[in-house]
Amino acid sequence: MTLSAIVLTRNEERNIEDCLESLSWADELLVVDSGSTDLTVPLAEKCGARVVTHPFTDFATQRNFAMSLAKGNWILFIDADERVTPELAGEIKETTGQGSTCVYAIPRRNYFFGKRLRFGDSRKDAPIRLFPRHDVTWAQPVHEMIVTNLSIRRLKNPLLHYSTRNLTHYRRKIRDYVPLEIETLKTKGTRPSLLKAVFLPPAKFLQLYLLKLGVLDGIAGFQYAILSSYYIHRKHWLHWKAK
Secondary structure, three states: OOEEEEEEEOOOOOOHHHHHHOOOOOOEEEEEEOOOOOOHHHHHHHOOOEEEEOOOOOHHHHHHHHHHHOOOOEEEEOOOOEEEOHHHHHHHHHHHOOOOOOEEEOOEEEEEOOEEEOOHHHHHOOOEEEEEHHHOEEEOOOOOEEEOOOOEEEOOOOEEEEEEOOHHHHHHHHHHHHHHHHHHHHHOOOOOOHHHHHHHHHHHHHHHHHHOOHHHHHHHHHHHHHHHHHHHHHHHHHHHHOO
């Protein structure tokens, strides 16, 4: 069974080499870039990846387009800020070589502002990233999800996920993601609500920091809980303002 490792990029010169190096064992390296203005594209090509430029509409559309270009029987999606360890690579090769007809969730070891998060949202973070090519599509503009009739299994070895470097990086994520979040709310028919912008953020903080034990992650857990609650506020505030 052949495997195509796919990475979606835009201005990822800081990450792309390490990411692709961790995928060098794959049968195909495919990078779908949405108009980088830095060195992402030449660096990816230097690493042996096939690079295709495609305008970005939303994450689900971009993933579906990338899958249409892949040559492998199996697809592995990896974000530019993620790394596949040798142990995970070996598990993936073993799994795909068995002719399985399942989709696979991969646990993530998350790093926020350079610190490892063990609690909060990280405890059960395991996105579906590995699957047979022809049995999956993607839906939803942001925090996209797969649509499939196949059963889901979970791999044992984690991805390393270097999520957010600093506050500037987090602000850029908010700028890029919140408009897609609002589009998702509109698509679902969710009514704008000022009350959600006021009351959901503190509830989110309490959930992450106390109920999900983010307090045990120290300062990183506090930072993650605070900024996640701000993200919730920003999403619902701008949705309300746009009504």
